[in-house]
Amino acid sequence: MLRLEKRPQPSRIWTWATPPLAVLVTMIAGGALFAALGKDPVEAIATIFWKPLFGEFAFYYRPQLLIKATPLILIAIGLSLGFRAGVWNIGAEGQYILGALTGAGVGLALYPLDSAVVFPLMIIAGALGGWAWAMIPALLKVRFGTNEILVSLMLVYVAEQLLAAMALGPMRNPDGHGFPGSRNLRDYPSAHNAEIIEGTGMHWGVAAAVIAVIAAYVLLSRHILGFQIRLAGQAPRAARFSGVRPGRLVLVCLGTSGALAGLAGMFEVAGPAGQVSIDFNVGYGFTAIIVAFLGRLHPVGIALAGLLMALTYIGGEMAQSTLGLPAAAIQLFQGMLLFFLLAVDLLTNYRIRIRKKEVA
Amino acid sequence: MTQTLLSISDVTKAYPGVIANDAVSFDIREGEVHALLGENGAGKSTLVKMIYGLVKPDSGSMSLRGAPFAPANPSAARAAGVAMVFQHFSLFDALSVAENVALGMEHPPPLRTLATRIREVSETYGLPLDPGRLTGDLSAGERQRVEIIRCLLQEPRLLIMDEPTSVLTPQEVEILFETLRRLASEGVAILYISHKLEEIRALCDHATILRQGRNVGTCTPRETSARAMAEMMVGSTFATPARTAHAPGEVALEVEELSLPAPSAFGTALKSIGFTVRQGEILGIGGVAGNGQDELLAALSGEITTNAPTVRLHGAPAGHLGPAERRRRGLLTAPEERLGHAAAPDMTLTENALLTGADREGLLARGFVRWRAARAFAEAVIARFDVRTPGPETAARALSGGNLQKFVIGREVLQRPEVFVVNQPTWGVDAAAAAAIRQALLDLAAEGTAILCISQDLDELMEISDRFAALNEGRLSPARPAAGLSVEEIGLMMGGAHDMEVAHV
Structure with a gap:
């Protein structure tokens, strides 16, 4: 008979071993799923994890990796601060959309001004847009005690409606022959989030993500605010005793994650996506939740998890086109990753013991 | 004198990394108030849990009135006449006293009969309690009475009390002690766990002292000073805090x-x-x-x-x-x-x-x-x-x-x-x-x-x-x-x- 026994201290080894283990278990379970769909499981897994990096067309897919990983990492870093403090921002997708709208809005408003200030202004506007959208659940929580999970999530759907309205209305390209969608910012050099090094996928958002990872690492490990964030999440009563003001922490955490999600949206709309369109958002804000947990809410872990998750996106698309796997199977595969991670996480705080049946 | 009720011999229980009880032996006689003394982690709770059927010993044996005693669970222990009042009460605030008592019984009688029984027991043992009152309105001392009466209705031979006085005022402690003494005079054995040494001196006939899972000695509390008992618990002497006189300031x-x-x-x-x-x-x-x-x-x-x-x-x-x-x-x-x-x-x-x-x-x-x-x-x-x-x-x-x-x-x-x-x-x-x-x-x-x-x-x-x-x-x-x-x-x-x-x- 198996029995769980609580460890006196969380295991350090398992804290870092569970994410790779979860990936492994996901591969096995995913392989079984693909086999059940009548595909070769080994080839499907190889297509997702191996071919984008080392396959025939790797030169095309490798830059894609950074492009997809950047928004995931930027958003997940912000979310991880809140998750550590017990502030659950589930609405990063909405903040991402708002960042894209405000960022692109500034760019489009200044068109065709040719100036070096356009892009920096768009960055600020994008961050502010995401921040302001996140402040709605934050202020409602602090002032009226509402549940930030529900409010932030519901605001995603509001943001999606706003996006559609903008793409069809005020932001529609006047030279676009009535098609929905804004002017393409790639054709507006002052506002274009161009690659810093040609052909690598390394745009300004990548730089922002690297800065965010380092800043979050320093904040959490060296700064008193990071300590207070961790304390509030682990022992809320001890945090109040220590002098942490819970309301302030809610504002800081939701504000930061909103601003980072907004930045991610802005870099995406000004670069890889290029324009505000109805189907601009593809769920980065939700996937980033998986990335945050897969990365142990640790900045470095999140960077690695973001890259891995980006790989499953790209590999998944590849598997869809070459093997004919349904898109739902790929989403299921990504979801499994979080599911198995949460399951094997048990090993961090518990050890499994095999107990012989006791003689009464 | 009186017969041995419960005999514990060489009982050992180990948890990973710690031996909670190491070959503990002692006897409890009928009609005595027996104190179990020891610091936190000395193994008192584990021992009591074994008697009450919550934990099984790794080795050693217990016997109740000469017959082997190995309760598989608390209800078996209760059937054998062992009752326990826990330090933390398990009562529902929204229910009446009688309803709470009924919840703890294997085969509760109709509430009206039960209420009468509760009144009888509470009067007999000087534990005033109205069975119709809502438990949420009771004081800590009264809640404890509910737990005690719940035990007494089972007519136990052995009553285990875990730190019973921590929630009571001195007057309430006196009432409790009167009840316990009366029970003992009727032949019920009481196993009393506490680290309040003066109380043990006032109430208990015998004391068994545990230290690091071992039985390190017994004493007659009335004839032993609190300090001597404390030193047996700790295993060494320690200084009494000394205070120096000084005038308070602003x-x-x-x-x-x-x-x-x-x-x-x-x-x-x-x-x-x-x-x-x-x-x-x-x-x-x-x-x-x-x-x-x-x-x-x-x-x-x-x-x-x-x-x-x-x-x-x-x-x-x-x-x-x-x-x-x-x-x-x-x-x-x-x-x-x-x-x-x-x-x-x-x-x-x-x-x-x-x-x-x-x-x-x-x-x-x-x-x-x-x-x-x-x-x-x-x-x-x-x-x-x-x-x-x-x-x-x-x-x-x-x-x-x-x-x-x-x-x-x-x-x-x-x-x-x-x-x-x-x-x-x-x-x-x-x-x-x-x-x-x-x-x-x-x-x-x-x-x-x-x-x-x-x-x-x-x-x-x-x-x-x-x-x-x-x-x-x-x-x-x-x-x-x-x-x-x-x-x-x-x-x-x-x-x-x-x-x-x-x-x-």
Whole structure:
């Protein structure tokens, strides 16, 4: 008979071993799923994890990796601060959309001004847009005690409606022959989030993500605010005793994650996506939740998890086109990753013991 | 004399990493009150759980009236005549007394019959209790009566009581002892677990003392001094806290008309509390748990803020300040609940040192944590207060209760508070460590710190306080000089016994 026994201290080894283990278990379970769909499981897994990096067309897919990983990492870093403090921002997708709208809005408003200030202004506007959208659940929580999970999530759907309205209305390209969608910012050099090094996928958002990872690492490990964030999440009563003001922490955490999600949206709309369109958002804000947990809410872990998750996106698309796997199977595969991670996480705080049946 | 009721021989129970009971043997005779003594972690609970069928021994045997006794579960133990009153009650507030009693029975009779039976038993044993009352309205002492009556209805041969007096006023303790003595005179054996040595001396016929899972001796409590028993529990001698006479200085902490609504449905409202503490003085606040101790501490620590003038520090209004600002002004606190309130369980001792020491110990440089300094501070606390731990990088929850208590008290004491408020400083701490903590409080007072000590341990308060006041249902009695206060006077200050009149009918 198996029995769980609580460890006196969380295991350090398992804290870092569970994410790779979860990936492994996901591969096995995913392989079984693909086999059940009548595909070769080994080839499907190889297509997702191996071919984008080392396959025939790797030169095309490798830059894609950074492009997809950047928004995931930027958003997940912000979310991880809140998750550590017990502030659950589930609405990063909405903040991402708002960042894209405000960022692109500034760019489009200044068109065709040719100036070096356009892009920096768009960055600020994008961050502010995401921040302001996140402040709605934050202020409602602090002032009226509402549940930030529900409010932030519901605001995603509001943001999606706003996006559609903008793409069809005020932001529609006047030279676009009535098609929905804004002017393409790639054709507006002052506002274009161009690659810093040609052909690598390394745009300004990548730089922002690297800065965010380092800043979050320093904040959490060296700064008193990071300590207070961790304390509030682990022992809320001890945090109040220590002098942490819970309301302030809610504002800081939701504000930061909103601003980072907004930045991610802005870099995406000004670069890889290029324009505000109805189907601009593809769920980065939700996937980033998986990335945050897969990365142990640790900045470095999140960077690695973001890259891995980006790989499953790209590999998944590849598997869809070459093997004919349904898109739902790929989403299921990504979801499994979080599911198995949460399951094997048990090993961090518990050890499994095999107990012989006791003689009464 | 009388026959042996329960005989325990060579019982051993090991948990991973610790032997809870190591070849423990002793006998309990019919009609005796037998004390089981020992520090926290000495193995008392494990032993009792084995008798009550909650845990099975690895080896050894028990026999009840000569027949082998190995209860597979509590209901088997109850069927054999063993009943237990736990330290923490398992009662539903929304149900009546009779309904609660019925819930604990295997085959409850109809409620009306049960109510009659409850009345009979409560009258027979001097435990006044109305079966129709809602449990939520009862005092702690009355709740305990519900548990006891629930046990007595099973007509037990052996009644186990785990720390029964921690929630009672002195008068209520007297009523309980009368009941227990009457039960014993009828032949019921009582196994009484406590670390209140004076109570054991007053009540018990025999005592078995456990230390580190072993039976280290027996004694007749009436003929043994409390000190000798404590030394048997600890296994060594320890110093009694010594106090030096000194005149109190100026008023350091002043509380006036402090009223607070109950912070939660289970909290207690504070009602116009007022007192002063002078430099170098220890004000002891007694009272039964749940009479506003936690709320008072929160109002003083700054976790709950009030109107500025209700709390004054050195004459300056401080009621509106949060915990960090009060610390900066010299008011430090140590709450009762160690894990989750005074310390974060999953954080290291270094991080927990930072939790309250950040400002006063200069552990921050422009908002950045000086981890080396924090670690040094944690090490200083560990060394100065003899905290047994592998090192400052150990998680707080890995420490035993007593060691963590030494750490959280030491953390504040080393920050040289000007006013120190502490709730239950030695709760669950072994005798030697408790003596060390009390000595630290006395030393702190001798250096001029104003100390407010909230405790449910009256012996402790009498030992260290200069003045004494009692909390009762959120009201604070006027403070009186501690020297010369009698137990009866203290009991009355604490609100006396509920339903005392009935008890003496």
